[in-house]
Amino acid sequence: MKKKKRIAFQGCRGAYSESAAYYLFGEDIEVVPMNTFEEIYQGIETLSVDGGAIPIENSTAGSIYENYDLLYKWRHPIISEVLLQIEHCLCGNNGASIHSLKRVLSHPQGLAQCSNFFSAHPGIEKVAFYDTAGSAEEVSKRDNITDGAIASTYAAKLYGLSILKTNLENIKGVNFTRFYGIQKNPVGIPYNAEIKSAILFELANDGQAGSLYGALGAFAKREINLTRIESRPHPDKPWGYIFHISFIGSPESPKVIEALEELTRYTTFIYRLGSFAVGKTERLKYED
């Protein structure tokens, strides 16, 4: 029997990142929870895991900057992308109902995103917890009908909780997280899909008028669509920046080859993090 790929994610079992791992690496994997993002990269480097699922950006909270810095530091190839819709449910132990709940645990962001529910139920206390999936685990341990959690439906099932209400969030359909799949070695570029490429570079004349403009021009002149631009402090140069850019295009297409060639005029170095199929928007998977 083929050994399952071991895919690391940050958080405890039932985290949104765990669900992303299945989309990024397929169903036939063993998921490995890690305490920190850096442990994922270390695990890949030392081959203690076969890959990792890392959140890179949330539609409402913004970039997960730590992962930009770790991609620069470790340079593990990006092989896949997915956009996961974040949907919160209210869950509790067997026998619990909205009327029996006295307090509800979740990550402060989860509580904030469901504030309308608490306004409508002033008798229920909000309790901040370090993690959404962790709050479901905690409620399961407490094994009473007075404590509930706001977490994913997947986390609820995993910890044996009943779902009391789905889509508890104030506004539906606005909260998405974009994840990358990373591993030790690059893979071939998918041939039957729209391709996104991610690169990073340092500008040659940082701080000079128009140097970033020149760099972006290499893409704009060829109508290559930039999907994201982000800059992070250069770890070794005060006020220096590492730019991260992603764009639609395969590194084998003539216009991308030309653009990257032109980009070398404006940069001290360019590093290609990966080319992969543009991520689809997916909803959370769980077994009924």
Next chain:
Amino acid sequence: MKKKKRIAFQGCRGAYSESAAYYLFGEDIEVVPMNTFEEIYQGIETLSVDGGAIPIENSTAGSIYENYDLLYKWRHPIISEVLLQIEHCLCGNNGASIHSLKRVLSHPQGLAQCSNFFSAHPGIEKVAFYDTAGSAEEVSKRDNITDGAIASTYAAKLYGLSILKTNLENIKGVNFTRFYGIQKNPVGIPYNAEIKSAILFELANDGQAGSLYGALGAFAKREINLTRIESRPHPDKPWGYIFHISFIGSPESPKVIEALEELTRYTTFIYRLGSFAVGKTERLKYED
């Protein structure tokens, strides 16, 4: 007697932000510590304080994104800028020496920036604390010769500690924080200084090839030097972005007037946060 201006900063007395406040608003102020950044903006809005000192970027740790988001939300004018050199000292109570210390408290970043000291003194334990200035206050309260702190020389003096070693950081002269002074009403543009302007905007065709390139071109074509570009999630539009740009130039100069006029072609709105003298690099002030 003229009433002193009350200037808010985030942190406890002795924080680097407190020192920045004196450069941003002058020596004749009363400093007001706040628990959170947002309280500073609220205080300015309700006139319970006359201004605030906010960190916007650190040369090694990067942008302080929360303040970008709060500048967008509250739109308080930026009236001044300073770049403060972050220098850490080792301090302890009267009678303490490097040899009497058993543990040293500081913010995890302060501890990390002084890791060489701990390598050279393996008998001294690193203790993570929520705040650098707070660690000096805590050591002062403990009033023993076994506990030290890593904080600014200003914090050491403020809490009555002796400075055991200055510039404890591994690498000197690489750690700077850029601060803005904000208040309720705009002020006139200084006439005898180089001027920086800060604006924010939303692109009209977010996600279209070359829309950001077009926006930056309005500046590049006129050789206006962009000093910083940052993008943050639009609070009301999933995957939408608010761009923050700062550049060298007075809003009264013809080329800046032209550039901002051209920029309107690529944006749904532009907001001018302020024009102010380019910040000088300063070292920490304290009274001997």
